[in-house]
Amino acid sequence: MPIFELGEVKIQVDEDGFMEEPEAWNDAVARALATTEGVAELSENHWKVIHYLRDYYAKFGIAPMIRKLCKESGFSLKEIYEMFPSGPAKGACKVAGLAKPTGCV
């Protein structure tokens, strides 16, 4: 299993850099994972998206439908792509420490 290390953070990830153990997630991990997604610094808006994803994940065990994410976080899909260049499923979910989405996602 590959290990991702940056500064203090040391986590197990899969080949695509998604966390293997979403429970081990914390703010420092999010900041470290963000660097792999081309996000140098997490703004307040980034955190809003991340926390929404985390909360939904804690409740339902999966990421929300993208439309729901947009509507409830108040950002358009375009804005989310601007924040997380690889998009909501691959970018935002990765930084939020969710497992890699499977299937045709």
Added chain:
Amino acid sequence: MDRKKATDEERARAYAPTKKPDVINKQKLDVRYHVEDYDVSDRPRRFLEAFAVILRHSNYRFALEHFIRMSAKCARCAVQCQVYQASGDFRDIPCYRSELLLKIYRQHFTVGGMLKGRLLGKGFLTDEMIEEMADSFWNCTACRRCTMECPAGIDHALLTHLGRYILSEIGIAPRALVVSVREQLEGKSGNTSAIPIPALLDTLEFLEDDMREAKGVEIKFPIDVEGCDFVFFPAVSDFLMEADTLMGIAAVFAATGDSWTTGTGYFDGINYGLFYSDRMLERIVKKLHAEAERLKGKNILIGECGHASRSAKYFVPTYCGGKDALPVINIMEYTYRILNKGRLKLDQNIITETVAYHDPCNIARQGWIIDQPREILKSFCKNYVEMEPHGENNICCGGGGGTVSIDEIRPYRTTVAGKVKAEQIRASGCKYLVAPCANCKKQLRELVEDQKIDCEVVGLHDLIYKAIIFDKK
């Protein structure tokens, strides 16, 4: 058409292995997709054993016996293959790829081949041949366009499918597909995108709220209703990605009042078995049919998804009781039927942009669903344009055959496999590209993004949702 070949730089990028060096080293298999750890010892023997078992328990031998006699390696298929057109690499010519497997069959499973092998002492299966197959069979998007051209009637996509099947039996299959299928068949959620039932219910409730706000009409997603006309199985990823497609379908049913339902026992139309393993194909098809039977439904209704439609349409009868199996229809067939009966009203002044229709290979190549969606679109889109070639002869989106789910080969899909499609889309000048297939949608969105084409990829029911008119009650 004057087509530009991929540049050396593009080709190198597209074919570059994306695995980490330590993974390549460990698995001794330098291919471009991730595979799970598997036993790398003695692969040729295990490959041949798997091949022998499959031959024994299937009808492939009849096809192979025919193909080894007919194969002329004339390479007429090369003019049809969009991968070869873009890569210019002879190893991408369909009959070259088919020959990889046919020569193994000839050598190891025919009397002449076995004698020749003994006498000459060469031509036996090697590790290198397995590695070439592992690479080559997943360069193909299984669009089956080559089979239209082959004068000998060789089904190259069938051979690619068989090759992938045998490889998967010895552990060589893209991890992305294997993981999804495992979740679908053995996981807690029982579907490829791992959506638990509470999340599904939450999503459907959210969509109902959204439709109430947008349309001012109460539109429902019926859950677990027994005895419905249609039991609905979309590509399960639609519940995460395609809000508009699902709302469009729900709106159509709300307008007609026909009974339909989604079952919480199983609600996934996806069947990756079609791409790499008949064993999985059978198990998934049976799961689908069992859920429709549990709900005492009269028809299996597949959402906007090409491979889901094909795997259900052609394999539900095979595995679930022949003539006694439930009929399978695609949502576009249903919408077309009710539109013709005048039960669906669409506003003709909503969609004014240029609209083009992309045929998903899995429903168009055999001539099944070609005209229906076009008739639907032309009935309310003012500005419909056609891409050439289309229909039975359409060009693949570049992500067919399961390759779209393999994220690590995205550069390959968008620079080589989808290159011809990209040119086609650009030439059509469309603003809306309608692709009624979860697979095609994902690939085409990545394609237009990477190739910088200005158009929006949507489903057919996304547009219907925009234009639908409800009778005031």
